[in-house]
Amino acid sequence: MATIAQPQPQTIARPAVTTRSTGLWSWLTTVDHKRIGILYGVTAFLYLLIGGLEAMVMRVQLAAPENDLISQNRYNEFFTMHGTTMIFLAIMPLSSAFFNYVVPLQIGARDVAFPRLNAFSYWVFVAGGLILSLSWLANAAPNQGWYGYAPLTERLSGAAGTYGIERNVDFWALGLQVLGVSSVAASLNFVITILNMRAPGVTLMRMPIFCWSTLITSILIVLAFPAITVALILLSMDRFAGTHFYIPSIWDGTNLILTGGDPLLWQHLFWVFGHPEVYILILPAFGIVSEIIPVFSRKPLFGYAVMVYAIAAIAFLGFGVWVHHMFVTGLGPTPNAVFSASTMLIAIPTGVKIFNWVGTMWGGQIKFTTPMLFAVGLVSQFTIGGISGVMHASPPIDTHHNDTYFVIAHFHYVLFGGSIFALLAGIYYWFPKITGKLMDERLGKIHFWVTFVGFNVTFFPMHFLGLEGMPRRYASYAAGSGWGFWNLIVSSGSFVLGASFLIFLYNVAKSLQHGKPAGNDPWDAATLEWSIPSPPPVYNFREIPIVRHRDPLWEEKYGHAGGEGHQAEESLDISIAGKTISVGEVPDEDPTEQAERRLDAGDTHDIHMPNASFYPLVAGLGLFLSMMGLIFSYPRLPIGALDLPMLTLAGLVTFLVGIYGWSFEPAS
């Protein structure tokens, strides 16, 4: 494997490659976690903008009652693609960008455990994104909602009408299936990386909290995605092979045939995935904020251990609350009571996190830089989403809130006021590390306040629309409904929110050109990534660091105390390859001795970098082609001599070639 190399006993090894090549080919074949992180970030941000534009088209449509700017079907496509894009193509991969870029740096590693698998994850993500996006060109964008409730997703025709005949649902189902491959592969990679690649002394309970949130999010993905994979396979069999997993009965012209299928089967499978998915979207945000607030408060995270347990508890409970999406499906009072209780239970660790963030700020020396503004913005705005979440954890109340704008308000406070605020905070926070340049603070603060105002004007009135009974997924509404006023406010707010992203893009462009040099550690931060140059060299750490403290850089800068009251931790012995290093003694040695000592101890973490490889790209292309072929197989679409369904075969061959070449390619 890539991580095994010859020990070089003389001095700390110099990397073979110290300068970057920057051509297109280098980006297509890169296996560097930092470059893959950048690729994830740029691609996902593009999708974030696309998803935002989709939302704004919907807001123009709804700005006035009985508006027919776009047809109802087009509107249905827009809201389906908005949800799907934001969840799977924007927030998840943006989180993934930070996992990729930051986690190896924070744990003192030179790359992830499986660099080529990492590249494969990215290219498969691109493939899934392309499948979903190309649906627009086929004029068959998914139009059944991001949650795709059967039987609306089924392919059926009857005496008086048909639905689901076209490919819309296929683009969606197979696109998500591909994205699932990407997510699971990437997540396994991160679980293994975090468990195995930590530098000496980075015990689990000394890991930066962002690494904890990455670890637990990755575990969530690995455990939750199989549920939607199964659900989508059953759906695809219904659509392509004529099974009836989600249809209770069919009519053959004379007889009613009971099939034993059930639409609720889809809902259970989907939400067993779908609710952990919510935490997959928010836990990385919690991790980012937990990094930023201590740095700009000059205080360690309040209740670190409890924060870790809270993330774990949220993740664990997250698998036991899915029925709260189904409170109005008529399951009866007993299931609803159980899942109401579990849903309220999950609010407790979430609340603990909020209070611990406030506790971190309390008594600190807070500096409101842009990342800090966004981070505190999350604490404030996510709280609103959390509170409204508890409101519809009560099933009788949910019978009113369910599928109304109240719920839209709720989850946008969670996913925008939570996830997006944190991701923007993360971009402002790590931008200097990634580019070596500081972002413009003045523009950043303008960006924050415009976002804050636009966000609240857009989403807060949706609570009122919900109370006034406006359902979700309505392409239009009557003038007499009483919803016109707030809809106009909401639509105006969405334009402010849209404008805020222009400010951000301008800031990024300007800072890339003219940003002040960042230096290694512009924020006086506490974690390892700030100990190395900005941008980091290809090999990250010239020497693998040895860590004795939860906030290693503060410990280095301010001593054991890191300030008064900063308790030194008891020294922990580290076992490497059967030999023991007493970490407490190590820092007194000079670096060369340290290195020799490590090498004597069998530490073979030398500088050796994996080779670039294009096989992950080939394998990803194969998946893309095979899924496109399947999509065009029914209704069959040959264009002239070109039989599009044959793409499936070509894609499988391409995929196998990619995997084969990858398997026999030398690692480094």
Place this chain on the structure above:
Amino acid sequence: MSGRDGIGSEAPRTVGQRGPRPVWQRFGAMVALAVLVLGTLSACGDDNTRPYTHISPTTGVADDIQGLYKLVFWMALVVFVLVQFLIVYAAMRFRRKRNQNTRPPQIHGNKTLEIAWTIIPALVLLTILVPTIQTMYEFDAQADEVDDALVVNVYGKQWWWEVHYPQFPVSQYRSPADGSLVGEPQVLMTANEVRVPVGRKVRFNLYSNNVIHSFYIPRMSGKMDVIPGHENYLAFTPREVGTFYGECTEFCGVSHAWMRFVVKAVEPAQFDAWVAAYSAPPSVVSQQFSTDGDVTKPPASFGLCVTCHNVNGTTAGAARGGLATDPTSVNAAPNLTLFGCRDTIAAGLLENTPENLATWLDNPAAVKEGNFMSSAIKDETLTDEQITELVNYLESLKPAEGCYEPPGGEGGPTNPDVVPVVSSVPVGQQPALPAPPPVAS
């Protein structure tokens, strides 16, 4: 609105100031938002302009939910104010001063505090959970007591509602030869309008033979999904006479937004009269196709309509085919009995006027996207003459003595300013109606 002012006060011009001013403004905005919520909650006066509000309940069930909602709302408001205050206070009080070189005390945690803010939220949640669970079991128990209840079976269709009253058998086809009733017995059936008596429990059984819908009358009850292969139900007792508005709240395809219905809660005597009018057997003459322009008989062009539609007591033997999965259970298209008394066309999309009906028949696809009638009737399918005769016939489908609307406005013909129908089609004067079809008693 105060809320807009409150939000607007957070103008970005305050950015970059180091003092507490922007924070205060933000705090002020939050208070304004909280006030706005209160305002929304307490503004229960003018329900006519808010036909779908759920915070103005009119049944016991809806009262109970509203009580629970108020409890949770006040607790939520306290938590909201507390947390936002803590954040804003910390953000103001603990700002870094210029040239502050010593680091603050490095506190890693506080067990007492952390235990406190674990246990206190747990207790708060418990005070919500207990009444929640009590309410759910109460609802379920009262929905199961159906001895004296009026039973209404509701079938969700794409995109309209069929309503059956299984306790009321209706007339059958009357043979032209000897005037005897023949044909399969049916139950009283309407579409997109539910009429219920006040003071009597109504149990709605909900069915679908196509996709999932959700049945929601905000001022009377919470919603309940309508799921193929499942029998869900809702029960409540209407208390106030009046017209209440319902809507589909589970996405069900192209025209999901236009799948609405009204519930007319009337005095029991008026309900009985309405049932009698609906159940009366038809005369022989009104069920035969007209050959001489007699508008009291269905015109020949109505033959196209009866492929899918039904009119109780006529030979309009509708195709009983459903959309896809279970065609036997309900009709393919709305039952048109007493169509002239309906408030709306196309499930709450258009007001029921001759002009709107003509627009609808001219090209249904242009009015309601994706509807299944448009697969049979395209633009130009019907001539102007046919449309006119169909409109005249359909609007004539009323009882001789009128539509049994309750007197005095309430529950009666709805105020056109309020009724949530699309108003873009001009609403004209109702023309002098032809003589209604005679109704045998």
